[in-house]
Amino acid sequence: xxxxETHLETWTKRYASECQFTGVGVLEYxxxxxxxxxxxxxxxxNPNYSLWDSASRYHAVSWQLASLLNEKLPFPAxxxxxxxxxxxIQIYSENPxxxxxxxxxxxxxxxxxxxxxxxxxSKAQARIESGESIDASSDGLVAVVLAxxxxxxxxxxxxxxxxxxxxxxxxxxxxxxxIHELLDHPWVQEGIFHSSFIEEEFIPQWDPPQ
Numbered sequence: 001x002x003x004x005e006t007h008l009e010t011w012t013k014r015y016a017s018e019c020q021f022t023g024v025g026v027l028e029y030x031x032x033x034x035x036x037x038x039x040x041x042x043x044x045x046n047p048n049y050s051l052w053d054s055a056s057r058y059h060a061v062s063w064q065l066a067s068l069l070n071e072k073l074p075f076p077a078x079x080x081x082x083x084x085x086x087x088x089i090q091i092y093s094e095n096p097x098x099x100x101x102x103x104x105x106x107x108x109x110x111x112x113x114x115x116x117x118x119x120x121x122s123k124a125q126a127r128i129e130s131g132e133s134i135d136a137s138s139d140g141l142v143a144v145v146l147a148x149x150x151x152x153x154x155x156x157x158x159x160x161x162x163x164x165x166x167x168x169x170x171x172x173x174x175x176x177x178x179i180h181e182l183l184d185h186p187w188v189q190e191g192i193f194h195s196s197f198i199e200e201e202f203i204p205q206w207d208p209p210q
Contacts, residue, residue: 085150087156088145089145092139107131108170124165143166147162164180
């Protein structure tokens with residue numbers, strides 16, 4: 001929604017100005033229809049900053065270095081096209097129904113090679129190595145999957161294909177299958193879900209452990 005995007009830009013600029021913030025940071029908003037809520041903020045690069053690079057054609061790392069050196073920010077050419085949609089998911093060692101961590105050992109973690117097409121790309125980044133263990137005190141993050149394509153539906157489709165190429169085995173449970181079914185849901189693919197969609201509408205086709 002164009003009006004929501006305008007409000008988010010205005011709020012973000014005002015927030016940075018009031019905080020007198022100089023540098024590169026991240027503000028995360030939850031958007032529900034024509035309403036938006038600020039849910040998190042970090043004074044540094046988000047691990048998924050490459051998504052922003054692809055969608056905006058800016059370079060977050062260059063901005064970060066320029067701000068530290070008090071140099072002019074490197075903007076792209078004015079006639080450079082912006083476009084496309086970037087999406088990401090995170091694979092956790094967890095029970096997605098109970099939303100609790102599931103400690104264990106990763107016996108094997110196999111990720112697909114980075115894919116780069118003409119107008120799209122995808123990549124999977126490991127956050128743990130084969131043979132390492134995940135304990136209850138960690139965040140349980142196993143891998144991050146990123147995808148970029150011409151529109152939202154194509155990006156989600158590419159994200160799903162990349163996710164299906166990932167192999168994780170060991171004495172742990174992950175949220176992979178939960179995410180598979182979520183991405184395959186027609187409401188998600190058409191972008192008509194809402195902030196309470198998972199709690200109120202989404203019914204996975206597999207039963208949780210007894």
